Amino acid sequence: MTTTRRRSNAAAWIAFWTGLAGLLLMPIPLFIGLILGGGLSLVAAVFAVIGLLKGLARGGAGIAPVVFAAIFIALTWGGISIGGGTVW
Numbered sequence: 001m002t003t004t005r006r007r008s009n010a011a012a013w014i015a016f017w018t019g020l021a022g023l024l025l026m027p028i029p030l031f032i033g034l035i036l037g038g039g040l041s042l043v044a045a046v047f048a049v050i051g052l053l054k055g056l057a058r059g060g061a062g063i064a065p066v067v068f069a070a071i072f073i074a075l076t077w078g079g080i081s082i083g084g085g086t087v088w
Contacts, residue, residue: 009062033085
């Protein structure tokens with residue numbers, strides 16, 4: 001019986017969770033959401049690039065959280081661009 005060890009892409013999961021947190025915190029008014037949500041989305045973008053590079057080096061393993069993180073980041077930046085986190 002052979003056991004295979006599942007390799008995890010930690011940077012991709014950090015990007016996923018920080019991107020989700022940024023998206024959820026972005027609607028807070030009075031620039032709090034802009035600072036919290038925008039800051040977390042920038043951190044998520046850095047980890048998403050790292051996770052993508054690691055995933056591609058492993059033959060594409062562990063890229064799914066990066067894709068979702070990119071969607072969260074795009075939604076957060078889109079929300080900020082129309083006034084989210086500043087005044088509601």
